[in-house]
Amino acid sequence: xxxxxxxxxxxxxxxxxxxxxxxxxxxxxxxxxxxxxxxxxxxxxxxxxxxxxxxxxxxxxxxxxxxxxxxxxxxxxxxxxxxxxxxxxxxxxxxxxxxxxxxxxxxxxxxxxxxxxxxxxxxxxxxxxxxxxxxxx
Numbered sequence: 217x218x219x220x221x222x223x224x225x226x227x228x229x230x231x232x233x234x235x236x237x238x239x240x241x242x243x244x245x246x247x248x249x250x251x252x253x254x255x256x257x258x259x260x261x262x263x264x265x266x267x268x269x270x271x272x273x274x275x276x277x278x279x280x281x282x283x284x285x286x287x288x289x290x291x292x293x294x295x296x297x298x299x300x301x302x303x304x305x306x307x308x309x310x311x312x313x314x315x316x317x318x319x320x321x322x323x324x325x326x327x328x329x330x331x332x333x334x335x336x337x338x339x340x341x342x343x344x345x346x347x348x349x350x351x352x353x
């Protein structure tokens with residue numbers, strides 16, 4: 217993720233790091249897309265480096281927004297896709313950690329004897345705080 221940093225005119229930009237990140241998402245990038253991604257990174261890097269609008273960005277969220285505003289996300293769809301996945305990764309990780317914490321908290325000897333369906337229902341009610349409010353009796 218640090219390879220997408222905008223600090224010092226993309227000084228930490230590294231195609232190898234970004235390609236390694238795309239290898240993690242095997243379900244989202246096939247082999248031909250990874251090859252295209254390598255080419256898109258290079259072209260995108262030089263395009264953004266010479267565009268004044270991309271000089272004063274604070275982070276990768278700003279980069280993502282400006283790519284959409286300038287419609288460069290159409291020119292570099294694979295770069296934009298990996299940028300979106302990079303932005304979602306911390307949120308997804310935190311959500312999963314919350315689920316495991318709730319499961320650890322709820323999993324007791326009593327609940328171990330109860331069916332898996334009931335355990336799933338209890339976990340959903342614990343993790344998704346708004347879900348029980350939407351259930352009608």
